[in-house]
Amino acid sequence: MFDYSKFPNKQIACIDMMSFYASCMASLHSLDVRKVPIAIVGNLKQRGSVVLAASPAMKKRFKIKTGNRLYEIPHHPEIRLFEPKMAYFLEMSMSITKILHKYVPAEAIHVYSVDESFIDLTGTEKLWGDPAQTVKKIQKEIFETLNLPSTAGLAPNMLLAKLCLDLQGKKTGFAKWTYDDVQTKLWPVSPLSEMWGIGRQTEKSLNDMGIVSVGDLANFDLQRLETRFGVLGNQLYHHAWGIDLSEVGAPMPEGQVSYGKSQILMRDYNTIAEVRAVLLEMCEDVAKRARDASKAGRTISLGIGYSKNALGGGFQRSRTINEATNETMKIYAICKELLSENYDNRPVRQISLSITKLENEQSIQLSLFEKDNWRDRAIGSVMDNIRNRFGSTAILRAISLTDAGTAIKRSELVGGHKG
Template sequence: MGYFDYSRESTSDIAFIDMKSFYASVECVARGLHPLKTSLCVMSRAENASGLILSSSPMFKKVFGKSNVSRAYDLPFDVHTRRFSYYNAKRQGLPVTPEFVKYIEAWAKATFIVPPRMDTYIEKNIEIQHIFQNYASIEDILPYSIDEGFIDLTSSLNYFVPDKNISRKEKLETVSANIQRDIWRKTGIYSTVGMSNANPLLAKLALDNEAKKRKTMRSNWSYGDVESKVWAIPRMTDFWGIGRRMEKRLNKLGIFSIKELANFNPDILKKELGIIGVDLFFHANGIDESNVHQPYKAKSRSLGNSQVLPRDYCKQADIELVFKEMAEQVAIRLRKAHKKASNVSIYVGFSKTEHKKHIQAQMKIEPSNSTKQLMDYVLTIFRKKYRSGAVRHISVTYSGLVDDSYGLISLFDDAEKIEKEERLQSAIDGIRDRFGFTMIQKANALQEASRSLERSRLVGGHSAGGLDGLT
């Protein structure tokens, strides 16, 4: 039995709404295709073999067994020829029988592979937000990501379903069904709803663990369902806040299920895991004090940027050029946040043809947000660690953030020169803020290896308007 008297806990009527395969659904609807019956995936960099699958339709997942965040080379067919890939199939342990090859090639030819259009998805998200606002005030809506969000319907249930003989659980079911219907009628997109007459956590768990499997694509979990449903979640990693690393830490404490977590000693959890352990204990018991109206905002401890290069970069000068551009971009974000960094780290991921271990290195520095200084630090770390090899993935991260008012000037520093550089940086930042990042660019932005101009046209790291993809 649990520790809690749920009659003492606060209650809210929450709907957590998720757009089913959002990017893929938007692309299906745009082509007049059924989102649930069409095999389609949205692939970043669809023109090369290492494309990243950002979203895929339910039919695509069913046929090819691939979730989002897979690569083109993980598919059992070549994205260009649509022919069966014996190499990929064997690498994944798939059968290579004539029947299976025929099955895959038939579906591959019928599959749409399209590039992302982030501006289109944002526009569609705004349209869906307007639908939400027909049922709740803006203050009662909390977007969780571009394709999902919470709606607190506590104050509006009685308005839409005034019958006093109907329970709040039934009213929440009715209103949630109406929201689903409106989204589908106005956008053609199907949605899944997790509901709770208790709190946001239980609504999220209901969506992730039950709603997606039901015909109505809706499910309600409240306090009365904690022991029968929350504790029965089969895999610990299916629980909000528990990833593989946390699962291993819990396993070391002898905890192998949500039920065991809910009935474990919270003092030991706090000692071994800190405040996160206490949070997990309460969550496993269905207790959640988060508020849709006052969402928790984590303090940023670092700022960074990463990118997968469009091709293998083999020349050190070309790799350094991209590193310098990224060092500048993150430095601009530092100054906007009025912060300085006291730690610089880089990541270098090699092409899969290299069979080399990635490079990850860092160095402590005097707090700075100077583009020139941070650029020099990034290149220093890179040149110290890199020897050779084709590179495909790089990142730059600044951490150990302090307020930009913090500064140390030694007797060997030229204070006048430092002040002059700061004024120049401030002027450049101001022009870019007003007229766009590309208004002022270094000459090396015109080099073939440069990514600066290309990335300035991206939204969320992907094409804003889309390119001609593979169909």
Template sequence: MPQPEQLISGTAMQRKIVHVDMDAFYASVEQRDDPHLRGKPVVVAWKGKRSVVCAASYEARQFGIRSAMPAISAERLCPEAIFVPPDFTRYKAASQAVREIFQQHTDAIEPLSLDEAYLDVTENKSNLPTATLVAKTIRRQIWEQLNLTASAGVAPNKFLAKIASDWKKPNGQFVIQPHEVQAFLLPLPVGRIPGVGRVTESRMAQVGIKTVGDIYAMEMFTLEEHFGRYGSRLYELARGIDHNPVVSNRVRKQISAEDTFPDDLPLEECEVHIRRLAEKVWAASRENARGAKTVGLKLKTKEFISLTRNLSLTIPVSSCEELATIGLALCRRVDLGPRQLFRLVGVGLSNFQSGAEIASPLFSCEDDVDANNN
């Protein structure tokens, strides 16, 4: 039986990583700010045929409503759901307030989006004795100061902390100690690995992989034969190895988001995902307060072949609707025939300009009630 020190390198064992994930963030902000919404099924989305769900409160999730679902489907699942248009100005303000709480404990903060971040608390500014106590304190401060709940995962590296934060959602906390990694990780179904969707999970099942322990039992070259370069990553993750550090204060050269579909889709069915991703990328670009002149589209076929298309503009993209429109236009430049299926789509912005170079946007995402959402 492998020992814990075989699963995690000595360097990674020295780290204390916290992954904080706000609970149903956009919907929770809406419920906090409007008492009439509390305890009710709230869907953050514009109504309309092209709209998709940004976020759903836990009351709405009981009806099967999920992020990225077409808004019209959400209406069918829960006719009494209350639809609230996204207000990213308020979400950004709440996110900044959460960030300020993080900064009381560490400067090593790597935001992933408005509602989640990695924190390296190996050494913390609050002089708390354990990472577990740091996470507990942060969650308590978020509740007491902002009236919002957050879940947290504590572990020796980012990969494990990400899994742990989802373990006791909502408003929960889970800790993976270094000596517990083997017992925790190996029995997990492979779907628990971040980035492994249903399609990849199905491909794994075809070669006899159902749990992380099944991956652990395979040689690296065998995994690479089946999954290419991702196979070597799986080999390490199955051993609890993740050397990626928490990277803070990084000027991002590109902002992107992508979706791995539960089932492979033809190109024409990717539109709703492109619009949702455009909303997510637009919100992140507004947080950085910079304009971007290049829009990128990424597609991955069911055969794991990656395709990219890019368009550079003379002035920065001015709205999320423009971003979505360009993304869809780039999608139409992909011509592999109507029978080709895709497992992933991504949207990105790059070629960012400094503040002096940015033209004033004509309108923002939250002003455009016909735009489609995150």
């Protein structure tokens, strides 16, 4: 048993907007997101366009959720369809943060995502009273001001606040956990992927060790977990006991562990030439972001998702090179190799790309055997400067002007969708 008196016992709340994107559109059009079936669709003019968000009524009554396609939505007089307004969504997100600032200082707020935030209410009792009532007051103000319903969890640390929200608060609107609740409310959780921070691959590895619930994980031998997973094993063990030393408002670790991009294509891409066209554009974008941050990576990862019309599936492959790079064409060359080795000629609907194992660009030693290295880097720098000054489409590769190219259309979007 843990002596919880040695660990932080704060008043951390995790507040999440209910069906945020659908709620924003409902607010804009004076609708009740809890009653009206609403779907946010990438492009209403394309039948294969993806459902980006759905209201509770849409999910419950019509079984339509994120990832469905426009053509799968039934024709029904009560259904309301909207295209995303990303600029408006971001504006609403900032409005939520402004409300939080009325209750706690900036350093006591951690914006986890566009629709979810952590706030530290420790020590605010003299100002606002009981933290549980304060959270409910904040939820009420967000709803009355912005017409956005929310759910919340309150607990001694960020981990338990998030778990309290996900496992109970989203069903009841608000929930509060203490360390005393760990064994009765957290340990029964199974499958393990329902535990915040445990993905499918880690879940499978734990299952192979006979660990199928959070309680199993908490009572497993710590040394064996550390032998199998290293530092992650130690973290998994302590998380199973509800222990988390993260600080709200603490600065994020310096730097970024990867640069990546993912696209759901607006139609099936049926040839490798079409896929390569989009892939080159994505390599250009990812490489530029790495160059802007003066970073370069040694591992290039490519993911391909096949169309539902071809029974779905796909592959994810990586390749590590000897020298880190942020050059577009070098990254593209690796991606072409991975594509040629694994692509089985089925129509493609999703492409993802990332570079990892980053290091500072200044540490790269250009090979003396590649005479065009300096020239290529200089050309890349000039192209980046033009785009930074005049926009992403100020200078384009010819492939972007073909039917397969998506760069021009995507340049008109905010956050990947219409502004």
